[in-house]
Amino acid sequence: MITIKEVSELAQVSQSTVSRALNGHPTVKEANRAKVFAAIEKLGYKPNAFAQALASSRSNSIGMLVGSLDGPFYGPLMHMTEDTVRQKNLHLIVTSGQESHDKEADSIRFLQSRQVDGLIIHSDKLSDDELIKIAQQTESTIILNRYIPELAEKCICIDxxxxxxxxxxxxxxxxxxxxxxxxxxxxxxxxxxxxxxxxxxxxxxxxxxxxxxxxxxxxxxxxxxxxxxxxxxxxxxxxxxxxxxxxxxxxxxxxxxxxxxxxxxxxxxxxxxxxxxxxxxxxxxxxxxxPVREMGVEAANGVLSLLNQDKQSLRNKLTPELIIRDSVSKLGE
CATH class of the missing domain: 3.40.50.2300 (Response regulator)
Known part of the structure; x- marks a missing residue:
């Protein structure tokens, strides 16, 4: 297995420079950054994700709490959220509350114990006060299908x-x-x-x-x-x-x-x-x-925006649309 030491020797820079280059540290000179990544490509070095997380203080993961892990609502919601965060090279960790207050609370504790970088929460059982406290503990938090005035800028719901x-x-x-x-x-x-x-x-x-x-x-x-x-x-x-x-x-x-x-x-x-x-x-x-798929995309973009401290505006309220088909008749016809 290729080590960071071998990368540093080939690139002719210190191991700390290799580490800083991998984590995108701005103090690394562009010439050294280029040498590091050329050496990585030549050697086929694959960075240790856990070590990178320790160095960058990030886990490169987003936690998500949903009511259930199946069904026509949660399935597309999870799929679009995961697809969007993966585009940013992050992973989604999903857990279910199963319509239980205790399980929802336990799920949040589990996700926080994994040191996720952000949270996306679809909760029916946790109180507003509990969700406010969670958002204080994990600042990059998005709340789905709930409106909490104190967290208004972090809430996404349908009308x-x-x-x-x-x-x-x-x-x-x-x-x-x-x-x-x-x-x-x-x-x-x-x-x-x-x-x-x-x-x-x-x-x-x-x-x-x-x-x-x-x-x-x-x-x-x-x-x-x-x-x-x-x-x-x-x-x-x-x-x-x-x-x-x-x-x-x-x-x-x-x-x-x-x-x-x-x-x-x-x-x-x-x-x-x-x-x-x-x-x-x-x-x-x-x-x-x-618009559940749109909600998944908005949730992912919202938590990424908070995580990266972007000023990107969040679509806090999504608009439903009536789809007219064949199951309604005009009375009297």
Missing amino acids: NELGGYLATKHLLENGHTTVACITGQMSKIDSRDRLQGYRNALAEYGIQYDTNLIVEGRFDHDGNHEAVRRLLDRNENITAIFCQNDNIALAVYDVCSERGITIGKELSVVGFDNDTYSQHIRPRLTTVNF
């Missing part, structure tokens, strides 16, 4: 309230007045904001909010079929449902198939997220696009 409004308004524009909503877990800020958007659209059209038209589901697949059955059994006059994500919409499709209800004719459905399969099921699902 979930606008998304819920767009979905519901589309149903109302098509003549539906008995519009139900199946939420995600109400412990999540996304669910509460999307429900508020639903309420805003109803108010705009002069329709009274009715709690009998609301049931709580989950953003994953657990228990959504029963939530759909309960909703339909409760009110036979429902003509449209706003599902707070596309997983919930899939459960609506299944239950309607069981009961012989034709989606897009007898019942209109709007989802949220624009998952890949939403354009492949039949009828194709009208849904709200969550």
Whole structure:
């Protein structure tokens, strides 16, 4: 194995000069830097990453906390974040909180123990105060899908309230007045904001909010079929449902198939997220696009900007978009 000593001998500079050149130290003369890298290329020397980290006080890694390691939301989020940081020769270390406060806190402690250079946090369970403390401990921290006034410049979120409004308004524009909503877990800020958007659209059209038209589901697949059955059994006059994500919409499709209800004719459905399969099921699902891939890129660029103390502006709020397909009919046609 080629050593730094051999590189220094071939380049005819000291070992400390080789080390400083590898770490981009500005005091290294350009002529010496050129000799060092010429020697490295000739010998095929591969720097020890751990030794480099000690010398530069950086681990060349970014830590990321997410709710789950699979699924149509977290998968693209992690992929785009990792792809972006790798372009800067850094590595992403990802861990999951699994909807547990203790696991989220433990995951953050683990990432900090690895001395990651920055953190990207998607947390449902940690309090604002806890996240503020973490951001004080690790200055290069980006918070996803949460808005904390004290960390406003470090938060990236989608306008979930606008998304819920767009979905519901589309149903109302098509003549539906008995519009139900199946939420995600109400412990999540996304669910509460999307429900508020639903309420805003109803108010705009002069329709009274009715709690009998609301049931709580989950953003994953657990228990959504029963939530759909309960909703339909409760009110036979429902003509449209706003599902707070596309997983919930899939459960609506299944239950309607069981009961012989034709989606897009007898019942209109709007989802949220624009998952890949939403354009492949039949009828194709009208849904709200969550720019999750853009969020991954923004998260990575944001933490890199903080790490390098750049003045690059951060897109703090991403805008959802209604994708109109075939699952909504105009009432009376």
